[in-house]
Amino acid sequence: MSGKYATETLHVEEGGIARAAEILRDGGLVAVPTETVYGLAARADSDAAVARIYEAKGRPSFNPLIVHIASLAQARTLAEFSPVAERLAEQYWPGPLTLVLPRRRAAGLSDAVTAGLDTLALRMPAHPIMRGLLDAVGLPLAAPSANRSGFISPTSPAHVLASLDGRIDAVLDGGECEKGLESTIAAVRSNGAVEILRPGPIALEAATKGEGAIEAPGQLASHYAPGKPVRLMASEVAPDEFWIGFGAIAGDCTLSESGDLTQAAARLYACLHEGARSDKPRIAIAPVPQTGIGIAINDRLRRAATLPD
Structure with missing residues (x-):
């Protein structure tokens, strides 16, 4: 798929999840509600599909993506879980916590998902529509916020279309997002330390603030911009x-x-x-x-x- 698209608006009660799953399996892009903001989903195992996310958003290639998974068992096939990571996942998943962990090279994900890094950002969302879609697709989904890169994140279908109409295949309408703020991102280091790469709805009291290179979304100095001072x-x-x-x-x-x-x-x-x-x-x-x-x-x-x- 390439070029401009007639963006569909899909409704759950009209078979929207099944239609969205079909589009995603075929390598398309679908904006999907989560409990935080709308995400722009594509199958995470396809180089072409992930490239379309970067193209649609105008996103820098060095900015990695969050991969959404349906279960902890699925997550373990994609990244290495230390005892600390296991405890965090069991306590906060499903929910608005993204864990940055060492990636498994045999996971079969597109290298573009991690922007070439040895770490992978994983989240198990709590929103019933996104969870239903993950179950229907049967694949991990890369899903950054469904907006042009650097601009305001979307919390409604109208926000998505204002930024991406004609650039993506569909929007799965789930109304307004509940939390309205992107997930907390925490990196679990090899020594067991936890670093916050992006603050969010979940506060991890024992964690420190990460100050290193970009490992996850939302770390760019200029981001979430409304286009005005x-x-x-x-x-x-x-x-x-x-x-x-x-x-x-x-x-x-x-x-x-x-x-x-x-x-x-x-x-x-x-x-x-x-x-x-x-x-x-x-x-x-x-x-x-x-x-x-x-x-x-x-x-x-x-x-x-x-x-x-």
């Missing part, structure tokens, strides 16, 4: 700024009127999309507490505010 910690707003509020600051769009960080995480990308669509040339964002999932929210906001090199 973004100003953080804004307690007041200029006339030409779209204001994203939090708590007592209502703004033009609020992350959470009550100051609830979980709600703020779920609404973050929806507000950034609204700001990107507004006629205001700049975006200002109210202060968000640097605690709990607020750490992950502020990580995304800092990258959204960073201009690309």
Whole structure:
């Protein structure tokens, strides 16, 4: 498959999972809901299919992909699990935790999935539609966020189509995503240490922050960008700024009127999309507490505010 596509919108109640599985087995691309954001899925064992992800997203080839799996047993065939990795998987899977582990060379995955690295990023999603699709396809699926590379992640089918309509084969409609923030990514090292490569919904208290080379998505300095200058910690707003509020600051769009960080995480990308669509040339964002999932929210906001090199 190549060139432009008539992007289908598939509905679960109309056989959408079976149709999506058919497209994926044939090497196509399908945007799929997860509990975090919509992912752009392709079969992870096909060089051609994985190449289409990079092409559709305009994604740098050095930025590896997360591979989604249906079970821990399937994951063990793709990567090496230490006792620490086993404990993390058993505690947090299925759910919004991605583990970066030593890859098995005999796993049969496309080398492009790992961007040539010796590690592999694995996640077992909790969303029933994505889990149903993994069962129906019977293959591990590479699935980064379903948006153009570097821009705002999608939490609804409309967000996906605004960025990728005509570039992918289908969108499997699962409504709004529950968490609204990408998974926590943790690398388990050979000495048992755990490093956080990207903060997210799951906080691992004993982990340290990874500062090395890019091993997983979301580590680029400029990412999640709305295409306009973004100003953080804004307690007041200029006339030409779209204001994203939090708590007592209502703004033009609020992350959470009550100051609830979980709600703020779920609404973050929806507000950034609204700001990107507004006629205001700049975006200002109210202060968000640097605690709990607020750490992950502020990580995304800092990258959204960073201009690309």
